[in-house]
Amino acid sequence: MKPLFIAGPCVIESTELLDRVAQQLVEIRQRLHIDIYFKASFDKANRTSLRSFRGPGLERGLQQLADVGARYNLPLTTDIHESYQAAAAGEVVDVLQIPAFLCRQTDLLVAASRTGRVVNIKKAQFLSGDDMRFPVEKCRESGAKAVWLTERGNSFGYNNLVVDFRNIPLMKQWADRVIMDCTHSVQRPRRRKRHNFRRSRVRSRHGHGRQSLRRAGLFPRNAPRSGQSVVRRPQYAGARRTRSPVSPIVLILLPKNSHVYLHRHRHSMPPRRS
DSSP: OOOEEEEOOSBOOOHHHHHHHHHHHHHHHHHHTOEEEEEOBSOOTTOSSTTSOOOSOHHHHHHHHHHHHHHHTOOEEEEOOSTHHHHHHHTTOSEEEEOGGGTTOHHHHHHHHTTTSEEEEEOOTTOOTGGGHHHHHHHHHTTOSOEEEEEOOEEOSTTOEEOOTTHHHHHHTTOSEEEEOTTGGGEEEETTTTEEEEOHHHHHHHHHHHHTTTSEEEOOBOOTTOTTOOOOHHHHHHHHHTSOTTSOEEEEOBOOOHHHHGGGGGGGOOOOOO
């Protein structure tokens, strides 16, 4: 199985941002000879605060994604939050992502599956890997082309997540691909500051633990509004070097130039290592 990367900004902020990231991804694709899906959200409907930026909306956002795909010959993916968005998004993207909190929503799963696109379902924080057979069954019975599952941790008390790696082989029974979300899985909400704190030093350990299960999938996240959830280029390169040469890899990566974007969260960043 050829290595697959899903990469891009967290949310569509501007055409210039999409172009800049897409150009980097094309260069990476050519240099590493891998497949890359471009990922960006047209609407982040689950923001903590009403004042948080959500994106350009369905119509404009999908047009911007379509333009990126056409200009750079990149397959596309985005997340949907409501059933009516599935058909329009399915006309543009190749993979429809279902948010974790919505992974049991029958109408949303059915609508995504009927588009004929790949459906990537993020596992809810309150479900086990074995429980994910039921969302997968809903998708398959509704005509899904293929179904992926993404591990993103489980609730461990209040405002804390842990990863139970036993979920990975359980989900492999039901899904065509299993992916590890290395940043959301270490998320710790900070309600007072209206953003989420993620333990960046734990993130890479989750990635290595995921790879040890012989079917590696990583979701290291790097986006302007992600606080400590960044993935810097040295860490990304390290993940590439330490992977098993015999294991198929699915990597979800949201890369950006840290010198350009991380200044927004400089107060919360760990010290840079040489």
